[in-house]
Amino acid sequence: MFTTLKNVRRALFAPQLSARAFAASAAAAVDDKKLPLAGIKVLDLTRVLAGPYCTQILGDLGSEIIKVEHPTRGDDTRSWGPPYAPYTDDRAGVGESAYYLSVNRNKKSIGISFKDPKGVHIIRKLASQADVLVENYLPGSLKKYDLDFASLSKLNPRLIYASITGYGQTGPYSDRAGYDVMVEAEMGLMHITGERNGPPVKVGCAVTDLTTGMYTALSILAALLARVNTGVGQHLDVALSDCQVATLSNMAESVLISGKRDTGRWGTAHPSVVPYRAFKTANGDFLVGGGNDRLFTILCQGLGKPEWATDERFSSNSARVANRDILEKWIEELTVQKTTEEWLHIFDGKGLPYAKVNDLLDTVTHPHVLARNMIKDIDHPSCGPMKLINTPVKYSYSTPGIRTPPPTLGQHTDEILGGVLGLGDEEIKTLRDEGVVG
Template sequence: MTAMMSEALSTPSAGALPELGRHAPPLQGVRVLDLSRVLAAPFCAMMLADLGAEVVKVEHPNGGDQTRHWGTAIQGGERTYYLAINRSKQSIAIDFSKPEGANLIKALARESDILVENYLLGTLERYGLGYEDLKAENPKLIYCSVSGYGRTGPGAARPGYDSVIQAESGLMSITGEPDGEASKAGVPICDITAGMYATQAILAALVRRLRNGYGEAIDIALFDCTLANHASVAANALLLKKPPGRFGNSHADIIPQGLYHTADGPLMFHVGSDAQFARFCTDVLGLPEVAADPRFVDNDARRANRDELDEIMSARLRTRSKLEWLPLFRAAGVPAGLVQNVLEALTSDESKAREMVCEIDHPTAGRINLVNSPLKWKESSLATPKAPPLLGEHTDRVLRERLGLDDGSIERMRTEKIIY
């Protein structure tokens, strides 16, 4: 090991954050070491990047993140799945199964604030990169592990995949038509919400560290997060001691809600209170007598007589087109909307007004459109979105600027296939 590399690998711990300008992104100056792949944890790291953190994504030199090979390839060869969840990061390619590669990770962890990982139980510990190992290197490090079933319990060693979690958590049992088969959600919702919970926990741990100076180990499980997502459905199951059923596009507890066919296509609406129901019957349907009917006068009555109400509404809604009904819903203050496909939603006036699609210059694909962060701020700002990185695009820069390695050391490690 060269003298310069030895000096670099003794980088002091992170901890003190720089002063933040009034309008700066809230995590500006925070350093994140992203050792994750696929979706849940990379989604978390991307949210931290949106908030201004400097995120360094560590990938294996042989192919990188699995999602680089998933989805459809666009111009330049990058694939849609990877592009969706890795904006605004830097990529370095290190083989940490080799001791010198593991030492590079330790050096980066010493000067990082947050580490995000989602390896199988015990994997990082084999290379001296587990929480206890890196806590010894940097006591202020916030170390977040995202897995299918958590780091404790009977499933701790199992790999966790969204579709299986949807099945095991009960989510599929409540999704789909009442008389149909259980169905998974159209997006990997367990992964996405686990990434969101992980971000929330990291931010809380960061506040805690600012107050007492200590790092933290965070254990996020897709299974746990999906159970938490059940909310009122879980309360029904626990308090009523029976498994909830499937209601398709309707709601288990709030009536009426659902997808109803008009003369020329479907319309989705939600009546959330008795007052809204009265307006819905009178000002939308033109059936004030339905609002006064004892079978429908309050939500408990409507729930007990769901089928009868459904028959009345369905017949009435088929008498006009969806674009004739929609203004009546709007005027009455009853939530309703057309069923749009994803591309229609992304290119809608609402999406444009909220700047939910961003244009990014990509080094191989050119100018591309990606979904933007949904977070909006009054005083501070989000980081300007940048293109998801190419594999190892920033290896040399990070090793030079963060660890002070010289060109000779970098080239030697590349020749020895420690880095890419």
């Protein structure tokens, strides 16, 4: 018999008795029915990018996120600047880094020291009340604190425990630390990125971290659904290396099918579709996609060269691929004669895929980006008004989004220790004086 939707939701969000003390959301006015993960409690033991990006996704969807940080340093990315959003209150320091602000909204921060057994005890108590724990320490690092999955699942059998590492919990590289750029290199992405005759380059943003964060969030959602049927949690072993291999997609599959080495770097061009790349203009770059003969004909007409569409050297995609060097050279000899804006006007409404190559300031002020509500104005408690990138998916009923700004370090320590664990003011003061919490 299929489980009814009502029963699924009841099973997903059924609070354990010890979980009722979790801190209430700062945005209590938000309708929980419109937040898909309302009631799900996440303990976030991650830092830098892949882990915080994962938990931010869960937070955007309505989860309550408690972010555990070092009591004095906090998340590594708090110091990854400039730029910083400067403090407008009397707080000491240069401000909150843009890096940190990008992946830590909808969370509460508590500073806890792992070095003190009292700090470990606090984390274990929080884990006993959580639905999900996400961590990104090297394999085995948390076992000495009894904060590994085997230990915590005894306290909380329903706990879904996600471990994000560079190379996974098993395999010959499992003990190797893995930042995004190393995995891009090791797992092939860097080799296929860059100009045709240039050196390998990394992708402009940490795409391996970001896709790993998304894969982890998706896996956590699947594990929550699985818990409906099993009643128990599970351990998720998520590796940047695995996620990078998975997202090579058709490029890696081509190698598997052919048994041959890849064709290397193609810049903005495509190895098997021509023309499909950026061309220089009088004041920038303009990208076109002549992905089939019809689109190529439109391009030729816009360039003022309709005869190219019937030239036997270019009349089919295979012919254009064979004569790539000639055709692309001729196209760019024309595109540099006009500005990007002039080319945009020429091809507007013609049905040809095209785009201006924008820098990031143009992107975040782009009229389409703004119309899609991708930039959100928020008020930070210590930095004042600022803009954040919004969550991307639009729902017909649900309203995930930014409810609270990225927290300052330890902003919610007292609230969590008092409201979640029931500690008194004097106990909290003693823990702070001893350096256990911050």
